[in-house]
Amino acid sequence: MARIPLVDVKAQYAPLIPELKRRFAEVIESGVFILGPNVKAFEQECIDFLGVQDAIGVANGTDALVLVLDALGIGAGDEVICPAFTFYATAEAIARIGATPVFADIDPETLNLDSDDVAARITPRTKAIMPVHLFGRPAPLAELAALGLPLIEDSAQAFGSSEIGTTGVAATFSFFPTKNLFCLGDGGLVAANDPELAERVRMLRFHGSRDKVEFELVGYNSRLDEVQAAMLRVLLKELPRFNDERCAGAQVYRDLGLGDLVTTPGAAVGHVYHLFVCRSPERDNIRAALGEQGIATAVYYTTPLHLQPAMRQFGYEPGSLPVTEQVARDNFSLPLWAGIDGPTQERVVDAVRQAARQPVG
Ligand SMILES: Cc1ncc(COP(=O)(O)O)c(C=O)c1O
Incomplete structure (x- = not known):
């Protein structure tokens, strides 16, 4: 496939x-x-x-x-x-x-x-x-x-x-x-x-x-x-369509029931879905299962900036930004771009559904 x-x-x-x-x-x-x-x-x-x-x-x-x-x-x-x-x-x-x-720490919702x-x-x-x-x-x-x-x-x-x-x-x-x-x-x-x-x-x-x-x-x-x-x-003229298509793709993920399986990003005013970033305690299992089916995922900022080697000079220790560190452990992003098609998104959600049913471990 x-x-x-x-x-x-x-x-x-x-x-x-x-x-x-x-x-x-x-x-x-x-x-x-x-x-x-x-x-x-x-x-x-x-x-x-x-x-x-x-x-x-x-x-x-x-x-x-x-x-x-x-x-x-x-x-x-x-x-x-x-x-x-x-x-x-x-x-x-x-x-x-x-x-x-x-x-400063972040809001776990947004x-x-x-x-x-x-x-x-x-x-x-x-x-x-x-x-x-x-x-x-x-x-x-x-x-x-x-x-x-x-x-x-x-x-x-x-x-x-x-x-x-x-x-x-x-x-x-x-x-x-x-x-x-x-x-x-x-x-x-x-x-x-x-x-x-x-x-x-x-x-x-x-x-x-x-x-x-x-x-x-x-x-x-x-x-x-x-x-x-x-x-x-040239591309700026296309941007409203690009962003509309990204928003539509995000809505398709929600309509396909992804939110029953993992935490999906909310439909906030002004959100242009540069990435579709979900959260789950099972993220590593889900990513591994999707990877086996040829579906790319990514995780962002797994070492948040306050813990990066070059930033340690500013004196932050692990645990100092609890929400940031939790989100770094459980976020993962799913395929999304302007013009992604429905069948592709269905394949992604099916794969997440199968992975979510697997026993942990
Ligand atoms: C939040 C944020 N700030 C700054 C930058 C830096 O942009 P550039 O890669 O064009 O230097 C990026 C890009 O990757 C970014 O995502």
């Missing part, structure tokens, strides 16, 4: 290949590869799509975070509160600019930051909160904003969610090929709602200069390139 991948990236863009090739050829013919018309147009299209004040194309989602932190003047001696149940880049960006990541735990960790040194819209589900922005600190929304996994991008001082995005909005390589974006912050990010992505003549800041070389921007302009 055919293998089922966790995400079929190519199936999503396959019908668009002729158009992508045409745009690719146009860039080659133009001879302009860095900060040209496609980047400018894509930035404007993102401003319109996201409803934000400004958007700056950068090299990847990690740099997007670093550039925002740097532009806000955050550095040594400052603290930024973030989850430990997220991709490493979230905390890495904070540590990279010399600040201290302060890890897997996003628990705002009460965030509130308890605020100190006079806290300069920002960095919520992650994990797996495409919006973090509790209103509750976090009420804490009175700047929010930097790590939105790498949630482009196109109606709920995100306008509450924080900035939202950052990754266009890594498995993301909801993706390019054909690395790419990223900073969406900013403060003109001064946007201007600083724009300068920082190009060596701290506005005009390539005067260098006002010590910056970076972190630009989205023309080829990727040209691809992204």
